[in-house]
Amino acid sequence: MSTVTRSTDDVRSEGPDGPIRVAQVEIRPQEGLAVVAGRVVSLSVREFELLSALATRSGHVVAREELFSTVWGGPLRRGDRSIDVYVHKLRQKLEAASPGWRFIHTHIGFGYRFAPEPAA
Amino acid sequence: MSTVTRSTDDVRSEGPDGPIRVAQVEIRPQEGLAVVAGRVVSLSVREFELLSALATRSGHVVAREELFSTVWGGPLRRGDRSIDVYVHKLRQKLEAASPGWRFIHTHIGFGYRFAPEPAA
DNA sequence: CATCGCGTTCACAGGTGGTTCACGGTCACG
DNA sequence: CGTGACCGTGAACCACCTGTGAACGCGATG
Numbered sequence: 001m002s003t004v005t006r007s008t009d010d011v012r013s014e015g016p017d018g019p020i021r022v023a024q025v026e027i028r029p030q031e032g033l034a035v036v037a038g039r040v041v042s043l044s045v046r047e048f049e050l051l052s053a054l055a056t057r058s059g060h061v062v063a064r065e066e067l068f069s070t071v072w073g074g075p076l077r078r079g080d081r082s083i084d085v086y087v088h089k090l091r092q093k094l095e096a097a098s099p100g101w102r103f104i105h106t107h108i109g110f111g112y113r114f115a116p117e118p119a120a
Numbered sequence: 121m122s123t124v125t126r127s128t129d130d131v132r133s134e135g136p137d138g139p140i141r142v143a144q145v146e147i148r149p150q151e152g153l154a155v156v157a158g159r160v161v162s163l164s165v166r167e168f169e170l171l172s173a174l175a176t177r178s179g180h181v182v183a184r185e186e187l188f189s190t191v192w193g194g195p196l197r198r199g200d201r202s203i204d205v206y207v208h209k210l211r212q213k214l215e216a217a218s219p220g221w222r223f224i225h226t227h228i229g230f231g232y233r234f235a236p237e238p239a240a
Numbered sequence: 241c242a243t244c245g246c247g248t249t250c251a252c253a254g255g256t257g258g259t260t261c262a263c264g265g266t267c268a269c270g
Numbered sequence: 271c272g273t274g275a276c277c278g279t280g281a282a283c284c285a286c287c288t289g290t291g292a293a294c295g296c297g298a299t300g
Contacts, residue, residue, distance in 0.1 A: 061151035
């Protein structure tokens with residue numbers, strides 16, 4: 001496993017409803033879409049909310065519990081794989097738009113961390 | 121050279137759940153990760169807890185008994201090598217993130233001491 | 241209806257982490 | 271020297287967590 005990665009603190013989150021910008025990723029809340037590396041990435045509601053939840057805390061590990069309660073509302077039931085599935089969908093779309101980059105990092109036992117980094 | 125052991129007064133531990141900071145090491149309790157020399161070091165649960173236990177008493181020798189009861193809970197059974205194994209894992213990760221530095225020092229018969237020092 | 245997009249759930253595979261072994265090295269002591 | 275206590279370190283073993291493709295259900299749409 002990759003043990004060490006560079007931290008990305010180049011976060012420039014804007015106001016509540018303003019666009020969130022992290023590196024080559026721009027999230028537009030009002031339009032429900034994201035622009036990655038200049039390409040428009042269309043997202044479903046769930047995908048969008050999950051990405052927002054992660055990106056607003058860019059560089060920090062967000063617990064699965066917290067992600068679930070934020071995006072789905074309510075406590076995370078044991079065995080619920082929704083988060084995993086949507087993280088997977090997001091990764092596909094993001095990496096398709098910006099090949100050679102990794103955006104969502106797994107921290108086993110804790111949660112996920114959003115941070116655009118070049119693939120090893 | 122002489123065994124220069126700087127008294128670690130450069131410790132700036134924050135509040136209970138705030139980040140623990142010692143020299144180039146920052147530990148974020150809520151996220152289960154550490155940032156060393158600006159690099160994100162991903163840690164497993166055990167690794168993280170052990171590092172926390174050591175870092176919160178930075179500069180002091182922490183007894184094996186105490187480490188075990190803190191991290192694993194319960195008394196240290198004679199012959200249990202878990203601590204050794206995890207100290208080894210931590211050293212690998214920390215020193216990979218900050219080459220030329222030593223962080224965890226062995227005090228044979230007593231325990232371990234956390235203190236970032238340049239490698240001899 | 242037939243189709244489609246989306247969210248959820250399922251099933252399987254692969255990866256990761258925690259524990260324990262095994263072997264070797266160092267050091268103190270008789 | 272032997273011996274034993276203690277530690278460093280690589281590896282084996284197994285449970286658990288996560289990745290991932292696919293099936294299912296359902297409301298919206300034509």
